[in-house]
Amino acid sequence: MKKTILLTAALGLAACSSTTSDIVYKPAAQIMPANIKRIAVRPFANKTQQFGLEEKLTLKVIDEFLKNGEYSISPENSAQGVIVGEISHYILTPIQYDVNMVPTVYKLNVIAAVRLLDREQNRYIWEEPALQVTKMYSAANLPGGLTEEQAREAIWEILAKDVVLRTVSGFGSVSSASYKKMPAPNEVQASSATVNP
Numbered sequence: 001m002k003k004t005i006l007l008t009a010a011l012g013l014a015a016c017s018s019t020t021s022d023i024v025y026k027p028a029a030q031i032m033p034a035n036i037k038r039i040a041v042r043p044f045a046n047k048t049q050q051f052g053l054e055e056k057l058t059l060k061v062i063d064e065f066l067k068n069g070e071y072s073i074s075p076e077n078s079a080q081g082v083i084v085g086e087i088s089h090y091i092l093t094p095i096q097y098d099v100n101m102v103p104t105v106y107k108l109n110v111i112a113a114v115r116l117l118d119r120e121q122n123r124y125i126w127e128e129p130a131l132q133v134t135k136m137y138s139a140a141n142l143p144g145g146l147t148e149e150q151a152r153e154a155i156w157e158i159l160a161k162d163v164v165l166r167t168v169s170g171f172g173s174v175s176s177a178s179y180k181k182m183p184a185p186n187e188v189q190a191s192s193a194t195v196n197p
Helices: 002-022 053-068 148-169 185-194
Strands: 038-041 081-097 103-118 123-138
Touching (some): 038 053, 053 081, 081 123, 081 148, 103 148
Parallel strands (some): 038 081
Antiparallel strands (some): 081 103
């Protein structure tokens, strides 16, 4: 009797071990609810001390949705889904200097919180609390350098593509920064107020 039980257990373990290599984790695709056909982009809020960031990002997100073509863009009162977002951090830091202590390389870090609101259900379908984009660039007076405005444009393009990708492709297509990695509010004010290239 004991031999039969041991033999059965051994055969069962052998069968399990041969099939475990074929097991692959495939999460279910996160598909947008069928009721959402049109999306509106609410103007982004700007929680930083920099003026005019929200308008550029809002326009870039609308432009990316139009390029993608998966969902049509409409005014908020006729849309089923609404992109709601805010720019929470804008940190410009000089990271390299020349012999005269003039900044030559800058690091621009922007963090935005973005959500998709289902207007009919009055609930958020997805939320990315800290979409983060970092751009390092040389000063405009150097070969191949950029102005701060040109660096911002590159940031807006990346953020807009992330928002559209998150909406169309679902969870896992982009990810937020960890709260532990996000700068404290007093660090943001100190670093963004110090430099103006």
